[in-house]
Amino acid sequence: MKPFLPVLALLSGSAAAHGQLVITEVMASSGHSATNANGDWWELTNTGSSAVSLNGYKWDDTPTPATPTVSSFPAGITIQPGESIIILDEEASNVAAWRAAWGLPSSLQIINATQMPDYSGLSNTGDEVNLYDGTGKVVSSVAFGASTAGRSFGFYHDGTPVYARNSRLDHDSAHGSSISPADIGSPGNTRIHFTSSPVKYAKSSYRYVISAKKPGASAPTFSASGLPPFLTLTAGSGGTATLASNRPLTLADTGQYNVEITATSGGTNTIQEFDLTVLNPLASIVLNEYNGVSATNFLNGGDATTDEDGGAASVDTHFGRVLGNGGAWAEFVVVGTAPVDM
Known part of the structure; x- marks a missing residue:
């Protein structure tokens, strides 16, 4: 049964609250032919406004109380506000090759299997990732089905899956790796990417404050396609914009609408796609x-x-x-x- 509270939150046009640390991407089936760069990995993002130390944190993919498979984070790892880190099932000697395959900067924190010898491997037939703080409380959790080889599962900053669930080129900052056959994903969010999660439901009105960033570049601008006539995209400042209803929503507006928002900066862009459902306002x-x-x-x-x-x-x-x-x-x-x- 679905929880009652999230339903009310959706109907009111706001996303359900989630923790500051959010699991935002999982690759459980790399298609890389290079055996030193095809390990499983997942991405953890600090969506809050303060730094978080991972001292005492653990994660698993087998939440069975009797026989848990728990992996412990090494001491001294801190995630800054807005930062994403990678937890990679490759030995330390392979990290450089994996980093190069994705074109990632040296500043991106990558926790490897040498630092985490009890790395809990991920199943390509369906699995989950659960993050626990030092008290054993679940901080973030995602579940996913069978993987498509070479495609990661993406999640918004509110923990919900991206449109189509799997990473797609030029959507949600995803791009291809340099190894053939290429994997598709966005490890580390080092390129242009959205920092906002789409509001997917509306009733009598609608409002979604959009934000995106490109590290080391100018603030992104936004454009939209597929907008119904009752929605208007208004530019903001500092890499923001607002998508909102321009009149009260009526019974005639009920239905589902596919929306695409494009963020552009420094000659590069990425698309956030989602379905907006307008509920009966009466x-x-x-x-x-x-x-x-x-x-x-x-x-x-x-x-x-x-x-x-x-x-x-x-x-x-x-x-x-x-x-x-x-x-x-x-x-x-x-x-x-x-x-x-x-």
């Missing part, structure tokens, strides 16, 4: 979720431990993983300010 109650899993099946198929696609078992946050996923049920959410007589 509704006081909405159908939020229902269960269509038959009594003889698990959620997303498969058996008690594995989904039908071979990935990690999907789990309902209320029922867990049980046959039938709790039986026949529907969930309605009151979005108005008055009680609803059912």
